[in-house]
Amino acid sequence: MTSEERAWMAGLFEGEGCFTMRRNHTLRMEIAMTDRDVVERFAKLAGVGNVNSLDKRVHQRKEQWRWSISGEKAIALALELRPWLGTRRGARVDEILAAREAHVLEATRLRVCPTCGKEFRPTWNKVSLRKVFCSKACAWPQEKHTAYKREWREGRRKQGLTVT
Ligand SMILES: [Zn+2]
Numbered sequence: 001m002t003s004e005e006r007a008w009m010a011g012l013f014e015g016e017g018c019f020t021m022r023r024n025h026t027l028r029m030e031i032a033m034t035d036r037d038v039v040e041r042f043a044k045l046a047g048v049g050n051v052n053s054l055d056k057r058v059h060q061r062k063e064q065w066r067w068s069i070s071g072e073k074a075i076a077l078a079l080e081l082r083p084w085l086g087t088r089r090g091a092r093v094d095e096i097l098a099a100r101e102a103h104v105l106e107a108t109r110l111r112v113c114p115t116c117g118k119e120f121r122p123t124w125n126k127v128s129l130r131k132v133f134c135s136k137a138c139a140w141p142q143e144k145h146t147a148y149k150r151e152w153r154e155g156r157r158k159q160g161l162t163v164t
Contacts, residue, residue: 001045001047001080005045006080006081006084007084008045009042009045009046009081010081010083010084010085011084012031012038012042013029013031013042013081013085013089014084014085014086014089016031016032016033017029017030017031017089018030018031019078019089019092019093019096020096021096021099021100022070024126025099025100025103025104026070026071026074026100027070027071027074027075027078027093027096027097027100028068028069028070028074029049029068029069029070029074029077029078030066030067030068031066031067031068032054032064032065032066032067033064033065034062034063034064034065035065036051036063036065039051039065039066039067040065042067043067046067046069046077048069048073048077049067049068049069049073050067051065051066051067052065052066052067053065053066054066075097075100078093078097079093103129104124106129107122107124107128107129108121108122108123108124108128109121111131111132113132113133113134113135113138114132114133114138115133115134115138115139115141116134116138118134120134
């Protein structure tokens with residue numbers, strides 16, 4: 001992407017696009033326009049995302065075309081366009097990215113595993129905020145695992161099946 005292309009994309013996004021934060025704290029970028037060629041040019045330069053036709057609504061006389069991306073790709077592109085964005089949209093991007101960073105920090109904070117007592121920091125993903133145990137083994141302690149295996153073997157034996 002040349003700087004002219006980047007500036008063109010930022011200009012178009014300034015007028016026709018919007019940045020939103022999804023519930024799972026990811027950034028979403030979207031452009032919807034009636035000019036299909038313009039949206040397709042934007043998508044081609046971005047190198048990510050697809051262009052889809054929007055359902056025709058009653059109040060719309062012309063078909064609309066939408067391009068959108070979210071997640072890490074959206075963050076990367078937003079940061080590339082950031083220097084050319086105006087005050088309002090630039091501030092919007094900063095606000096969303098700051099909220100995301102705060103969420104990631106909170107979700108990956110140091111905690112103590114209730115099974116082994118070790119301090120650990122979960123890697124960032126959708127469930128890290130709810131992560132309680134340091135590992136699968138701790139989430140399902142050895143005694144429970146052994147008891148389960150014993151029951152399973154007994155069950156098989158009762159049914160007359162071979163146990164390996
Ligand atoms: Zn543990």
